[in-house]
Amino acid sequence: MTVMAKPDHTSARTMAGTPALSPAGIAKPELIGVEQAKALDVARITDLFKAHLNPGQLHFMKLLGFHKIKIERAEGMFYIDQNGRKILDFFGGFGSLAFGHNHPRILDVRRRFQEEKRQEIAIAFMSQYAAALAHNIAKCSPGGLDMVFLGSSGSEAMEAAVKLAERAAGPKRPKVVYAENSFHGKTKGVLAITDGQLYRADFKVTDNVVRVPFADIEAVERAFRADPEIGAIVLETVQGGGGIIQAPAGYWQRLRALCDQYGVLWVADEVQCGYGRTGRFYAFEHYGVVPDVTALAKSLGGGKAAVGAMIARRDVYMKAYGTPKTAMIHAMATFGGMGEACVTAIEALNVLYDEGLIDNAASTGDYLLQRLRVLKDKYPKIIRDVRGRGFMIGLEFHDFSQTLPMVLRPVVSVLDDKLKGSLSGFIGALLLRDYDVLVAFTEYNRNVIRLEPPLICQREHVDRFVESFDSLLSRGIVAIVKDFVKSQVR
Numbered sequence: 001m002t003v004m005a006k007p008d009h010t011s012a013r014t015m016a017g018t019p020a021l022s023p024a025g026i027a028k029p030e031l032i033g034v035e036q037a038k039a040l041d042v043a044r045i046t047d048l049f050k051a052h053l054n055p056g057q058l059h060f061m062k063l064l065g066f067h068k069i070k071i072e073r074a075e076g077m078f079y080i081d082q083n084g085r086k087i088l089d090f091f092g093g094f095g096s097l098a099f100g101h102n103h104p105r106i107l108d109v110r111r112r113f114q115e116e117k118r119q120e121i122a123i124a125f126m127s128q129y130a131a132a133l134a135h136n137i138a139k140c141s142p143g144g145l146d147m148v149f150l151g152s153s154g155s156e157a158m159e160a161a162v163k164l165a166e167r168a169a170g171p172k173r174p175k176v177v178y179a180e181n182s183f184h185g186k187t188k189g190v191l192a193i194t195d196g197q198l199y200r201a202d203f204k205v206t207d208n209v210v211r212v213p214f215a216d217i218e219a220v221e222r223a224f225r226a227d228p229e230i231g232a233i234v235l236e237t238v239q240g241g242g243g244i245i246q247a248p249a250g251y252w253q254r255l256r257a258l259c260d261q262y263g264v265l266w267v268a269d270e271v272q273c274g275y276g277r278t279g280r281f282y283a284f285e286h287y288g289v290v291p292d293v294t295a296l297a298k299s300l301g302g303g304k305a306a307v308g309a310m311i312a313r314r315d316v317y318m319k320a321y322g323t324p325k326t327a328m329i330h331a332m333a334t335f336g337g338m339g340e341a342c343v344t345a346i347e348a349l350n351v352l353y354d355e356g357l358i359d360n361a362a363s364t365g366d367y368l369l370q371r372l373r374v375l376k377d378k379y380p381k382i383i384r385d386v387r388g389r390g391f392m393i394g395l396e397f398h399d400f401s402q403t404l405p406m407v408l409r410p411v412v413s414v415l416d417d418k419l420k421g422s423l424s425g426f427i428g429a430l431l432l433r434d435y436d437v438l439v440a441f442t443e444y445n446r447n448v449i450r451l452e453p454p455l456i457c458q459r460e461h462v463d464r465f466v467e468s469f470d471s472l473l474s475r476g477i478v479a480i481v482k483d484f485v486k487s488q489v490r
């Protein structure tokens with residue numbers, strides 16, 4: 001029998017590092033088992049992270065103090081670490097945890113699916129699970145958004161949306177309008193409409209794009225009027241990575257009218273702001289208008305599965321892929337419509353309505369906003385703005401690199417640089433260290449903290465968050481910075 005050994009690319013490894021062949025053929029490398037993985041301690045995880053995942057990212061974890069924490073379990077609103085410490089989750093995986101951690105109904109449906117030995121891959125045969133999930137998503141979607149493409153991430157859903165819009169708009173209108181401070185994913189296609197230098201780096205992306213300021217309808221009209229090759233406009237309904245930015249009242253109605261007038265397709269990215277987060281299933285529903293194409297991901301997978309979806313009006317979809325000849329151009333990828341992911345998403349949508357979580361996002365989110373506005377009045381020199389809707393809230397601080405005493409500014413500027421300009425990292429790090437509360441930072445605005453707690457969040461959690469935040473701010477910004485600096489030299 002011929003044995004194919006794993007190819008070696010260095011002579012040194014060929015000589016010394018290659019494991020001996022077992023009698024059965026290929027030797028098993030030194031692999032970590034599942035139970036061993038669960039039992040890894042912080043030091044070993046750090047080594048593996050450095051060796052095989054992302055050494056540079058570890059730098060930020062260390063600065064923020066996250067590198068000392070190993071999460072052992074997660075339940076509802078809380079992470080539980082190796083010391084039994086319960087961390088209140090106001091980060092919510094950037095909106096991926098509508099149901100909190102390990103919702104019992106979602107766990108149960110997955111367990112049953114496994115025990116029944118159901119099929120996973122939805123390529124050869126029609127999948128009852130993918131079909132039912134597509135039906136459910138269409139039922140939650142207004143205005144004839146009936147056709148669903150299933151993928152496994154927000155980027156994939158947005159790639160699908162942009163491709164669909166390009167085909168539906170036709171070859172003479174390949175250009176896409178996007179907004180300043182937008183975030184639509186990091187894959188190569190949507191990188192062209194993601195407006196962050198951090199992610200764009202020096203990648204060569206398509207130049208068939210037109211950038212406009214967000215929330216400026218006159219700029220959109222000027223762009224449409226000036227360039228007949230524009231076929232689509234892609235916008236987050238609420239900008240997440242940009243720092244929780246909403247357009248003024250009237251913007252979306254005017255956008256809809258302009259799109260109709262110029263025959264431009266409106267693609268609404270609802271990956272972060274959709275799925276009930278703002279108090280409606282889609283954020284655009286607050287404005288009484290419907291886009292031509294939209295996308296969901298994050299909580300669509302119930303916090304347990306990777307599910308993304310592009311949803312389009314049927315006539316738009318049929319233009320792009322409606323014939324047998326065009327149907328396979330962008331049919332689902334290998335992991336689109338996986339069985340267990342689909343049943344997870346089906347159950348999650350049912351839980352979303354059965355537990356009234358969208359209503360809870362609206363009412364408890366409003367309570368959170370009100371309480372934060374009181375804090376803004378209490379600390380006018382620290383908090384610059386409190387904004388958002390439902391459980392998608394931005395807390396903007398004054399740029400304290402400019403307001404601190406002169407002696408502290410050089411230290412802050414060094415740390416600020418290390419934190420890649422996230423001043424809010426100081427506050428986030430101390431909220432975690434001293435109050436066991438986790439919040440999210442914002443890619444494009446160093447002064448903004450994002451609050452996107454699970455939609456199961458109750459008033460008692462809001463009270464706990466607000467009291468922690470209040471207590472931290474009562475130290476004053478100088479003490480906060482000094483505390484943070486001290487934690488770095490310890």
Ligand SMILES: Cc1ncc(COP(=O)(O)O)c(C=O)c1O
Binds near residue numbers: 155
């Ligand atoms: C608005 C928006 N679109 C797209 C994406 C990309 O989603 P994913 O990270 O699942 O690829 C994100 C992720 O944060 C997002 O916030």
